[in-house]
Amino acid sequence: MDGCIGRYLRVNLTEGKHRIEEIDPRLLEKFLGGRGLGVKVFTDEVDPQTDPLSPDNKLILASGPLVGTGAITGASCNVITRSSLTKTLACAKTRGHFGAELKFAGFDMVIIEGKAETPVILSIIDDKVRILPALEYWGRSTAETEDLFKKNLGDPWVARETFLVSIGPAGERLLPLANVVNDRYLSVGGAGTGAVMGSKNLKAIAVKGRHSLHVADGNRFVQVVNTMINKLNSAPLASQSMTQWGTAFLVGLCYQKGILPQNNFRWASLSLKNVGTEALNSAFVLRARGCFACPVACIKKTVVKHPTYQGKGMVPTYLAIGALGVNCGISDLSAIGMASMLCAEMGLDPVAAGGALATAMELVEKKVLSPEELKIDLRFGNAEILIQALRLIATKKGHAKRLGQGGKALAESSGRPDLFMGVKGLSLAPFDPRAIQGMGLHFATSNYGPHHLYANTFFDELLNVHENLDPWEIDGKPGLVKRYQDTSAVMDSLGLCNWPLMGLKFNNYVPLVNSCLGTSYKADDLLLIGERIWNLERVFNLSAGFNSSHDTLPDRFTKEPISDGPAEGQISRISEMIPEYYHLRGWNEKGEPPPETLKALELENE
Amino acid sequence: MPRIKIDHTKCTGCRHCETACSLNHVANTVNPRRARIRVMKEEDQYFPVIAGPFVDAACTSKQTIVIGNQTYDMCALCRASCPQKPYFIEAETGIPLKCDFCGIPPNPSCVRWCNTGALELVED
Numbered sequence: 038m039d040g041c042i043g044r045y046l047r048v049n050l051t052e053g054k055h056r057i058e059e060i061d062p063r064l065l066e067k068f069l070g071g072r073g074l075g076v077k078v079f080t081d082e083v084d085p086q087t088d089p090l091s092p093d094n095k096l097i098l099a100s101g102p103l104v105g106t107g108a109i110t111g112a113s114c115n116v117i118t119r120s121s122l123t124k125t126l127a128c129a130k131t132r133g134h135f136g137a138e139l140k141f142a143g144f145d146m147v148i149i150e151g152k153a154e155t156p157v158i159l160s161i162i163d164d165k166v167r168i169l170p171a172l173e174y175w176g177r178s179t180a181e182t183e184d185l186f187k188k189n190l191g192d193p194w195v196a197r198e199t200f201l202v203s204i205g206p207a208g209e210r211l212l213p214l215a216n217v218v219n220d221r222y223l224s225v226g227g228a229g230t231g232a233v234m235g236s237k238n239l240k241a242i243a244v245k246g247r248h249s250l251h252v253a254d255g256n257r258f259v260q261v262v263n264t265m266i267n268k269l270n271s272a273p274l275a276s277q278s279m280t281q282w283g284t285a286f287l288v289g290l291c292y293q294k295g296i297l298p299q300n301n302f303r304w305a306s307l308s309l310k311n312v313g314t315e316a317l318n319s320a321f322v323l324r325a326r327g328c329f330a331c332p333v334a335c336i337k338k339t340v341v342k343h344p345t346y347q348g349k350g351m352v353p354t355y356l357a358i359g360a361l362g363v364n365c366g367i368s369d370l371s372a373i374g375m376a377s378m379l380c381a382e383m384g385l386d387p388v389a390a391g392g393a394l395a396t397a398m399e400l401v402e403k404k405v406l407s408p409e410e411l412k413i414d415l416r417f418g419n420a421e422i423l424i425q426a427l428r429l430i431a432t433k434k435g436h437a438k439r440l441g442q443g444g445k446a447l448a449e450s451s452g453r454p455d456l457f458m459g460v461k462g463l464s465l466a467p468f469d470p471r472a473i474q475g476m477g478l479h480f481a482t483s484n485y486g487p488h489h490l491y492a493n494t495f496f497d498e499l500l501n502v503h504e505n506l507d508p509w510e511i512d513g514k515p516g517l518v519k520r521y522q523d524t525s526a527v528m529d530s531l532g533l534c535n536w537p538l539m540g541l542k543f544n545n546y547v548p549l550v551n552s553c554l555g556t557s558y559k560a561d562d563l564l565l566i567g568e569r570i571w572n573l574e575r576v577f578n579l580s581a582g583f584n585s586s587h588d589t590l591p592d593r594f595t596k597e598p599i600s601d602g603p604a605e606g607q608i609s610r611i612s613e614m615i616p617e618y619y620h621l622r623g624w625n626e627k628g629e630p631p632p633e634t635l636k637a638l639e640l641e642n643e
Numbered sequence: 644m645p646r647i648k649i650d651h652t653k654c655t656g657c658r659h660c661e662t663a664c665s666l667n668h669v670a671n672t673v674n675p676r677r678a679r680i681r682v683m684k685e686e687d688q689y690f691p692v693i694a695g696p697f698v699d700a701a702c703t704s705k706q707t708i709v710i711g712n713q714t715y716d717m718c719a720l721c722r723a724s725c726p727q728k729p730y731f732i733e734a735e736t737g738i739p740l741k742c743d744f745c746g747i748p749p750n751p752s753c754v755r756w757c758n759t760g761a762l763e764l765v766e767d
Contacts, residue, residue: 039671105662105673106662106673107659107662107663107666107673107756109659134658141674141675141676193716194728194729194730197683197684197719247674247676247734248674249665249669249672249673249674249677250672250673250674251671251672251673252666252671252672252673253671254671255666255670255671255672258666259663259666259667259752262756263755263756266756266758269758270758280759324687325655325759326655326656327655327656327657327659327759328657329657329658329659330657330658330659330662331655331657331659332657332659332756332758332759333758334655334657334759338687340687349687
């Protein structure tokens with residue numbers, strides 16, 4: 038297949054050896070690459086019962102066939118492993134420049150096995166694969182690691198073109214909340230992946246290369262990209278809102294519909310004035326940063342000049358504002374920005390860490406835990422303590438060890454598991470499932486816990502981009518969720534970002550794929566591949582000990598109606614949607630894909 | 644005479660211009676290292692640099708340039724490719740590269756793919 042390099046790198050850290058292997062072209066046709074290929078290789082090679090932190094677990098970094106070719110937003114790199122937080126298969130995704138550089142370095146995918154005895158850095162620079170000692174990097178933040186590694190390279194021109202993914206102190210300490218961080222400030226959005234990397238004693242991966250990528254029909258490809266840029270520019274959400282504020286523009290919209298959760302998913306009368314886009318404009322100087330080949334550039338970098346909170350980093354995204362801010366009762370954007378920067382530096386996942394803190398805050402408020410027990414005075418709305426707590430969690434100092442095990446473990450050990458707002462051990466992304474039913478169904482059924490980027494149903498439910506759906510209704514939602522879950526699997530496998538779907542239809546991508554890869558897929562063929570990947574992940578999770586009883590939401594969402602605000606009285610009707618969802622997926626009532634479904638998806642031998 | 648105006652305050656560092664350039668010069672091939680435009684990062688700023696003439700000797704003195712309160716290395720912003728700066732050299736043949744205002748007239752390909760307006764074609 039054009040676009041792909043057709044080779045992957047297998048590194049065994051126990052032996053300190055590496056091997057370059059060819060990819061079977063039939064696998065590429067069936068799974069495209071990226072997430073699909075990574076999941077296929079991972080499920081083939083790793084036993085579902087493997088302890089996530091044991092040397093037998095593998096870590097796969099896979100970029101897709103469209104990455105680096107100049108296809109718009111072709112920048113994704115998927116991190117596939119068994120997560121130590123959720124114990125499910127995790128396909129975290131990150132953008133930035135790492136995925137593209139990995140392909141220029143000559144590999145579609147890197148598979149990391151085993152465990153190094155001492156800390157190491159994997160360096161793939163100009164066709165030289167080396168496993169370098171990394172003792173001097175151990176304990177450093179992700180930004181410091183990157184700076185020091187580039188300084189140690191000795192040649193500023195090489196350093197300029199080198200890109201890194203690394204873990205921070207949280208990953209080194211094997212915290213389930215730990216994340217892999219890409220390009221110093223982009224977290225990969227997969228709690229538990231950082232701990233897996235840390236358990237292998239792998240501090241960072243650096244890539245640089247000068248390989249060329251081949252496009253099947255260059256002239257046609259250039260035309261298609263031109264058309265897509267024009268289409269994207271005529272869509273106001275993608276070209277204006279996203280370009281101006283990044284995903285943070287969703288804060289206001291979600292607030293108006295009662296979707297933005299506050300104080301651990303209970304409604305409270307917090308003023309939007311403090312966290313909306315106007316506040317964002319006045320709190321930060323926004324500077325747009327683009328991932329590779331992205332015409333939208335939704336990343337916003339800034340220098341914070343607040344008397345208490347100072348630093349350089351990224352303007353908080355919707356996720357950070359929701360999870361670290363509003364859901365912890367905090368409405369000071371400078372503080373939220375600081376907290377999100379800290380998460381990136383320490384290698385913490387903002388959603389999981391924010392969720393753990395919000396759980397702890399409610400436990401303290403309900404007097405289940407006393408502040409003396411935690412030794413931190415965690416309270417809703419106290420930003421300074423939140424920042425202090427994040428630092429303590431990441432360095433596992435003081436009494437933050439319990440917090441660092443995640444919200445679920447904390448709530449269970451305190452005897453109130455009902456106060457943890459999460460599914461499969463991962464805290465909910467900041468969307469209240471009572472006020473956005475389709476997202477609620479996705480949260481319950483997602484293979485990797487409740488993360489909104491695995492099915493962007495809010496494009497239709499909240500923003501009404503392609504379809505005009507009411508977020509509070511359940512009609513047609515199971516179909517919507519299935520379609521978006523499959524779409525997301527395809528987009529990740531191709532290596533594309535999902536956000537442009539806010540302005541483009543999935544069908545618009547078909548000519549891009551075909552002209553680049555030299556294939557003749559139709560939209561339905563691609564969605565079938567997505568369904569195949571989703572089912573393969575499901576099969577892995579079922580063997581790993583998950584079943585339909587895990588496809589549920591915390592009791593709060595099904596029993597306590599929203600008490601106040603625009604969505605007052607709404608309740609999640611998840612149990613009504615699940616049977617139809619299973620039916621649409623072709624699964625039995627226990628949520629298992631029967632042999633005939635697997636056969637139709639050509640997965641019978643898996 | 645048409646010229647490409649570069650507004651570095653608008654550059655997001657997405658390097659789409661690099662892919663556009665290499666696609667236009669080597670048939671069906673993408674490789675930013677073979678492009679005649681490269682995006683340089685200096686401190687927190689991105690500077691698109693378009694390949695100028697090749698010089699076979701490096702400068703004998705280094706220069707720094709101060710804009711606002713930041714200091715930049717003049718070498719990074721320089722358009723020339725020289726023995727000290729291994730840019731704008733065709734990897735496979737070693738031939739130095741120079742911008743030739745490619746693409747469908749009147750737009751060079753990099754300008755057409757630059758969506759933020761950092762690269763703009765202007766007429767004098």
